[in-house]
Amino acid sequence: MPTAFHAHNTNPLSQYPQAWDRAGTVKLLVLDVDGVLTNGQVFIGENGKESLKAFDIQDGLGIKLLEKIGIPTAIITGRSSKMVLARCDELGIKHVHMGVEDKAIALKNILQSLGLQSSDCAVMGDDWPDFQMMKSAGLKICPAQGHDAVKESAHFVTTRSGGSGAVREVCDLILKAQNRYEELLSQARA
Numbered sequence: 001m002p003t004a005f006h007a008h009n010t011n012p013l014s015q016y017p018q019a020w021d022r023a024g025t026v027k028l029l030v031l032d033v034d035g036v037l038t039n040g041q042v043f044i045g046e047n048g049k050e051s052l053k054a055f056d057i058q059d060g061l062g063i064k065l066l067e068k069i070g071i072p073t074a075i076i077t078g079r080s081s082k083m084v085l086a087r088c089d090e091l092g093i094k095h096v097h098m099g100v101e102d103k104a105i106a107l108k109n110i111l112q113s114l115g116l117q118s119s120d121c122a123v124m125g126d127d128w129p130d131f132q133m134m135k136s137a138g139l140k141i142c143p144a145q146g147h148d149a150v151k152e153s154a155h156f157v158t159t160r161s162g163g164s165g166a167v168r169e170v171c172d173l174i175l176k177a178q179n180r181y182e183e184l185l186s187q188a189r190a
Helices: 019-021 057-068 082-091 103-116 129-134 148-151 165-176 181-188
Strands: 026-031 050-052 072-078 096-097 122-123 139-142
Touching: 019 122, 019 139, 019 165, 026 103, 026 165, 057 072, 057 082, 057 165, 072 082, 082 096, 096 103, 103 122, 103 129, 122 129, 122 165, 129 148, 139 148, 165 181
Parallel strands: 026 072, 026 122, 072 096, 122 139
Antiparallel strands: none
16 A cells, blocks of 8 residues: 555555555546435425535535546436535536436436546445446445445445535545645645
């Protein structure tokens, strides 16, 4: 294992030995929303419509750092939300697929548009609707609070929960595995 990576005490990378090499080849990060970018709670207002979503600010920076090194992020979610669109716009995420019933088809379309293979992407999902888009991903990731069946099929399970820095943990893993983390950290400290 390269010395540039310092494993987190509570989740040593040795628990997921395949994750390091797989993260080193990622060219696209694909995320579900509820339970990945958010904590999975859905607040319904008096009007019967979704009224609030909370996003972790560190996740957003992680996404921007990946974009900075040429790794785009795509969103594939079963729900439609103006809040998700606003957050994606703020982060510069161009590939946003909402209200998707078959996430594998949406992923196939994104990969075709970018000229990538499924093995080129990291996919992070937390529950059964994410299985099909995760199935052939080069790096399958589940947040800490994800469903046990999804964790069992993942190459990497984060120490943090969705909506609480899980995406940033993945972004940092990818940056470290691709030897870009220290460079970006030095730029931030300068």
